[in-house]
Amino acid sequence: MGASMGKTISETMFDRIAASEELPTIPGVALDVLAMAKRANVSLPDIADVVGRDPALAAKILRLANSSFFGVSAKTGTVTQALVRLGLRASLSVVLGFSILPKLARAGRQSTDMRLIWNMSLLSSVSAKVIEERTRGRFMEEAFTGALLQDLGMLAMVAAAPEHYVDVLKTVERDSAAEVHEVEEVMLGVNHMEIGVYLLGMWNVPDQIVGPIGGHHRPDTVRPSGYDDYRLARVLQASDAVSRLICYGPTHANVLRCVRLFADYFCWPPTFVVSFVRDLTPSIRQVAQLLSIEVSDDLMERLDRVTSLNSEDSDVWKEALRLTGAEATAGPDAETLQ
Numbered sequence: 553m554g555a556s557m558g559k560t561i562s563e564t565m566f567d568r569i570a571a572s573e574e575l576p577t578i579p580g581v582a583l584d585v586l587a588m589a590k591r592a593n594v595s596l597p598d599i600a601d602v603v604g605r606d607p608a609l610a611a612k613i614l615r616l617a618n619s620s621f622f623g624v625s626a627k628t629g630t631v632t633q634a635l636v637r638l639g640l641r642a643s644l645s646v647v648l649g650f651s652i653l654p655k656l657a658r659a660g661r662q663s664t665d666m667r668l669i670w671n672m673s674l675l676s677s678v679s680a681k682v683i684e685e686r687t688r689g690r691f692m693e694e695a696f697t698g699a700l701l702q703d704l705g706m707l708a709m710v711a712a713a714p715e716h717y718v719d720v721l722k723t724v725e726r727d728s729a730a731e732v733h734e735v736e737e738v739m740l741g742v743n744h745m746e747i748g749v750y751l752l753g754m755w756n757v758p759d760q761i762v763g764p765i766g767g768h769h770r771p772d773t774v775r776p777s778g779y780d781d782y783r784l785a786r787v788l789q790a791s792d793a794v795s796r797l798i799c800y801g802p803t804h805a806n807v808l809r810c811v812r813l814f815a816d817y818f819c820w821p822p823t824f825v826v827s828f829v830r831d832l833t834p835s836i837r838q839v840a841q842l843l844s845i846e847v848s849d850d851l852m853e854r855l856d857r858v859t860s861l862n863s864e865d866s867d868v869w870k871e872a873l874r875l876t877g878a879e880a881t882a883g884p885d886a887e888t889l890q
């Protein structure tokens with residue numbers, strides 16, 4: 553794990569990522585869209601013209617904009633209408649996500665570590681959308697795509713320098729109280745938010761997408777760019793905690809992390825965590841289909857492990873209730889909070 557030629561591991565990591573052939577390149581259409589978005593007077597029909605040059609990308613955007621996952625009733629038939637429905641920031645995230653993530657997912661089939669992070673990205677995206685839907689309901693598409701992209705830095709490190717990153721994943725699996733970005737900082741001198749920001753900067757991605765992703769484990773550090781970036785970063789952080797709970801299992805620390813964030817950010821009661829995860833299950837299959845990726849049986853088993861948690865016989869809940877200062881009674885079911 554030593555750095556070469558006197559370089560720190562973090563410098564080596566940036567070099568490896570910059571030179572990596574494992575990382576997919578962004579297609580020209582997506583780069584053109586991102587460059588256009590930097591112009592002050594860009595219009596969605598202009599962006600739709602560029603997206604239309606890539607029929608596969610246009611089809612995916614239409615599929616997402618028309619998806620019942622986002623509660624759409626009237627279908628739209630044109631890319632311009634789809635982009636108008638999604639809004640500029642969500643459209644940019646979708647173009648970026650759909651351009652890069654399927655390629656990463658294909659690469660991920662060969663590696664267990666990649667598959668784990670990719671599963672976490674899928675779970676985070678569904679969680680973030682549902683959190684936004686149940687709280688403010690204004691930026692569901694942004695929450696969805698932001699969460700899908702938030703761990704891009706992890707995927708990049710696994711792809712470019714697996715021998716360095718494997719120790720981070722082992723530590724996080726062994727110690728569920730450890731925060732992944734802090735483990736990365738100690739072991740590698742750089743965290744996945746910084747790597748994500750570096751990659752998004754290399755691709756000329758606008759600040760309104762980069763900001764929340766760059767601070768999703770530390771929302772307090774997010775600088776506003778005109779949108780509600782700080783709050784979106786909180787939604788992303790909470791979604792990340794949910795995906796860790798599911799993927800790494802309902803240990804004491806993983807449950808408490810969710811309970812704390814749910815209480816601090818959204819005033820949700822502790823036992824809401826279980827019903828929240830239960831409600832995600834059908835959407836996960838739907839979103840996987842939307843993104844043309846397979847959901848493994850293993851992931852479904854992990855969901856079951858959380859949803860079968862029983863608040864009656866668990867010390868985790870007593871501790872969670874004590875920590876959040878809530879009454880020692882079960883919270884309302886998810887349905888009553890919708």
Ligand SMILES: [Fe+2]
Nearest residue numbers: 702703768792
């Ligand atoms: Fe993360």
